[in-house]
Amino acid sequence: MIAVLTGDIINSRKAKSPQEWNTLLRQSLTETAGDKANWEIFRGDSFQVELANPTLALKSALYIKACLKTVKGLDARIAIGIGKKSFAGERVVESYGDAYFFSGDQFELLKKHKQTLAIRTGNASFDEDFNLFFRLALTFIDSWTPNSAMLVKAVFENQGISQKELGAMLGIGQSSVSERFNRANLTEVLDLIELFMKRLKLL
Numbered sequence: 187m188i189a190v191l192t193g194d195i196i197n198s199r200k201a202k203s204p205q206e207w208n209t210l211l212r213q214s215l216t217e218t219a220g221d222k223a224n225w226e227i228f229r230g231d232s233f234q235v236e237l238a239n240p241t242l243a244l245k246s247a248l249y250i251k252a253c254l255k256t257v258k259g260l261d262a263r264i265a266i267g268i269g270k271k272s273f274a275g276e277r278v279v280e281s282y283g284d285a286y287f288f289s290g291d292q293f294e295l296l297k298k299h300k301q302t303l304a305i306r307t308g309n310a311s312f313d314e315d316f317n318l319f320f321r322l323a324l325t326f327i328d329s330w331t332p333n334s335a336m337l338v339k340a341v342f343e344n345q346g347i348s349q350k351e352l353g354a355m356l357g358i359g360q361s362s363v364s365e366r367f368n369r370a371n372l373t374e375v376l377d378l379i380e381l382f383m384k385r386l387k388l389l
Contacts, residue, residue: 187240187268187269187270187285188236188237188238188240188268188269188270188271188283188285189236189237189239189240189242189243189246189266189267189268189285190234190235190236190237190266190267190268190285190286190288190289191233191234191235191237191243191246191247191250191264191265191266191267191289192232192233192234192264192265192267192289192290192292192293193232193233193234193235193247193250193262193263193264193265193293194229194231194232194233194262194263195207195211195231195232195254195260195261195262195263196260196261196262196263196302197259197260197261198230198231198260200259201257201259201260204230206257207231207254207257207260208227210253210254210256210257210260211227211231211233211250211253211254212227213253214249214250214253214254215227215233215235215250217249217343218235218237218242218246218249218250219235219236219237219246223277223278224236224237224238224278225278226277226278226279228279234278234279234289235250235278236271236278236281236285240268240285240386241382241383241386241387242383243266243268243305243382243386244266244305244378244379244382244383245342245379247262247264247266247303248303248327248338248342248375248379249338249339249342250262250264251264251302251303251327251330251335252330252335252338252339252342253335253339254335255330255331255332255334255335256332256335256336256339257332258331258332261302261328262302263293263296263297263301263302263303264293264296264302264303265289265290265292265293265295265296265303265304265305265306266289266292266303266304266305266306267284267285267286267287267288267289267290267291267292267305267306267307268285268288268305268306268307268308268386269283269284269285269287269288269307269308270283270284270285271283271284271285271286272284284308288306288307288308289306291306292304292305292306301320301321301324302324302327302328303320303323303324303327304317304320305317305320307386307389309389312385312386312389315385316382316385319378319381323371323374323375323378326370326371326374327371327375330370331369333366334366334369334370335370336356337352337356337363337366337367337370337372338370338372338375340352340355340356341372341376349363349364349367350363
């Protein structure tokens, strides 16, 4: 079982400089999937990522979104597909299998439903539950400001770091870190990621 993330950048054409979001996207994909063989950018602002560990799919998707949302107006629309890989192409976009089908099909539905995150695993109960959880979480994730996104990005990159250390890293006081933490609903985001990992391991 693998995870495949298919996505694109929202408002890419409105950005002041394509280089700005291209750099952010490449950095986030490298941090998420490592080797360039595991991800690809195509059609300018679309991307696909393969993850060998599917339990990291939600955290990876939210990390990519946070990286892009550090720039005002930018966001990512991402569909997660989890399943088997039946053919490994020379490039990620040439590979084949249920994980790819699920991710691609779900991505088309995201556009139709004007939603920025969804999943398909082939398990109807799991998909129904987590797509509901995602819709609820998106009520605040979609509203992350660049400051909130910077905090989320820093937390994901530095697990276990204290709020005081985060503040020093971001150049703000600990009280400001706490305020941003609450505004981003980061406790709930981390709880959702943990629940996702636990439930997915049971599939």
